[in-house]
Amino acid sequence: MPRGQAEHPTSYIIAALLLIGLWYLASFMLDSPELPTPLSVFYAFIAGIRADLGYHILISAFRVVYGIALAGSFAVPLGLLCYINRVDKFIAPVIYLLYPIPHIVLLPLIILMFGIGDLSKIVLIAIIVFFQILVTTRDAARNLSVNYIYSLLSLGATTKDVYRHVILPACLPKILTAIRISVGTSIAVLFFVESFATEKGLGYMIMYAWSKMDYPALYASIVAMALLGLFLYLIVECVEKKLCAWVYI
Amino acid sequence: MIEAKNLSMVYPDGTEALRDVNFVIQDGASCSIIGPSGCGKTTLLFILAGILKPTEGVVQLGVQPREVALILQNYGLFPWKTIYENIDLGLQMRGIPRSERKRIVLSLLDRLGLRSFANHYPDQLSGGMQQRVGFARALALKPRILLMDEPLSSLDALTREALQNFLLRLWKDNGMTMVLVTHSIEEAVFLGKEIIVLSPRPGHVVNIIENLNAGDANYRTKEAFFSKCREVRQNIPPAI
Numbered sequence A: 001m002p003r004g005q006a007e008h009p010t011s012y013i014i015a016a017l018l019l020i021g022l023w024y025l026a027s028f029m030l031d032s033p034e035l036p037t038p039l040s041v042f043y044a045f046i047a048g049i050r051a052d053l054g055y056h057i058l059i060s061a062f063r064v065v066y067g068i069a070l071a072g073s074f075a076v077p078l079g080l081l082c083y084i085n086r087v088d089k090f091i092a093p094v095i096y097l098l099y100p101i102p103h104i105v106l107l108p109l110i111i112l113m114f115g116i117g118d119l120s121k122i123v124l125i126a127i128i129v130f131f132q133i134l135v136t137t138r139d140a141a142r143n144l145s146v147n148y149i150y151s152l153l154s155l156g157a158t159t160k161d162v163y164r165h166v167i168l169p170a171c172l173p174k175i176l177t178a179i180r181i182s183v184g185t186s187i188a189v190l191f192f193v194e195s196f197a198t199e200k201g202l203g204y205m206i207m208y209a210w211s212k213m214d215y216p217a218l219y220a221s222i223v224a225m226a227l228l229g230l231f232l233y234l235i236v237e238c239v240e241k242k243l244c245a246w247v248y249i
Numbered sequence B: 001m002i003e004a005k006n007l008s009m010v011y012p013d014g015t016e017a018l019r020d021v022n023f024v025i026q027d028g029a030s031c032s033i034i035g036p037s038g039c040g041k042t043t044l045l046f047i048l049a050g051i052l053k054p055t056e057g058v059v060q061l062g063v064q065p066r067e068v069a070l071i072l073q074n075y076g077l078f079p080w081k082t083i084y085e086n087i088d089l090g091l092q093m094r095g096i097p098r099s100e101r102k103r104i105v106l107s108l109l110d111r112l113g114l115r116s117f118a119n120h121y122p123d124q125l126s127g128g129m130q131q132r133v134g135f136a137r138a139l140a141l142k143p144r145i146l147l148m149d150e151p152l153s154s155l156d157a158l159t160r161e162a163l164q165n166f167l168l169r170l171w172k173d174n175g176m177t178m179v180l181v182t183h184s185i186e187e188a189v190f191l192g193k194e195i196i197v198l199s200p201r202p203g204h205v206v207n208i209i210e211n212l213n214a215g216d217a218n219y220r221t222k223e224a225f226f227s228k229c230r231e232v233r234q235n236i237p238p239a240i
Helices: A011-031 A036-049 A053-081 A085-098 A104-112 A118-142 A148-154 A159-194 A201-211 A215-243 B043-047 B083-093 B098-111 B127-139 B157-174 B185-191 B224-235
Strands: B002-010 B014-024 B030-036 B056-060 B068-071 B145-149 B177-182 B194-198 B205-210
Touching: A011 A036, A036 A053, A036 A215, A053 A085, A053 A118, A053 A159, A053 A201, A053 A215, A104 A118, A104 A159, A118 A159, A148 A159, A159 A201, A159 A215, A201 A215, A201 B014, B002 B043, B014 B043, B014 B185, B014 B194, B014 B205, B030 B043, B030 B185, B043 B145, B043 B177, B068 B127, B083 B098, B083 B127, B098 B127, B127 B157, B157 B177, B157 B185, B177 B185, B185 B224, B205 B224
Parallel strands: B030 B177, B030 B194, B068 B145, B145 B177
Antiparallel strands: B002 B014, B002 B056, B194 B205
């Protein structure tokens, strides 16, 4: 097992308790409605779930998952194709020019093109994580040792075999790490795109509770968003451990 | 019969790896190729295996390309595939039915004493075991020509000798043509009935030394072995 992998769930529980303890301490010391105690937020969260918080979580989850899936379905094949020098010659300069630009500023254009519904939100998330996944996949494909390819070719492989048995499996750990990182990014973008022109989703819930100065509900929505991120992150990690067992030996 | 005629290789970046290489290796022979590092030994092997195309000259193998197996430096195993899957891969690509493949892979694993490691990944095995898996994968394809690029170079001395003996048995049992690229004079003499000596880059054939005593498992301890090693050493041009 590589270093840095926490094996026991107990270490996660201890960390969670520690963070909650710090939160308690801070809320007691501050003694202000702007920082409610974890317990009152927990009650607000349960009350929210009994109302419509679950629905908003699902809407948000749908937007994030769809956005990442859309980005991945373009970025992964394109990144893997960069293994071929001729493809990389075209793609690499385009990536290097476009990647550092803050894509979030495209929001107005995307709304003009895709309307104010789910599609524009998904497209913006997809555009932003597309570059993260593409850059990582491309780098992984470019750094692949040519000896693996020779080794496979010596067994009588076709180009399709090379992608199936070498390039994809060799790059998969990096791809899944990129997707894991993009979960965090996409949740941040989600908040941005849900903070206006919609009445659904956790971003909307946060802005709504804020405008009403309903602090426990505000925190409950923030916690819901955090849990959504954590949950998606853990799912990707499970997939990674399942599909890339050879990395975790 | 392997026949290399006027092989020259210049890489696209201008590196001249081989210049006018000529030799003939008879069917069922064992041949070592030796030379200073960077002399184009690996390039030559890749050309024989059909993975690289020479810029000039031709190779005639006398067998189908699928009857040639290549074992690369550092074993050439795929870390993301289990030992079983690694050995199975070549068979799978030849379209052999699954049940037949399973029979071949399991019998090879038994033969090489690796059965209990079938579901391990290469990184969980020692270097010597990984190399045996590399041999198993090549042997699964029942090659008539076995090409090897310094297959034992990253092993410790004792494992290396054991695997040299293993290779010798393999060659005798299977009646295939064996071509071994090596930078070890002792290995070249122990395993090759013919020793092709290459010059520093661009590699060309300096000498082809007959070594008819090779093939005897006790050769290493005999006086003839040492004198042959000396002869080969005198023939190797100094690396620059």
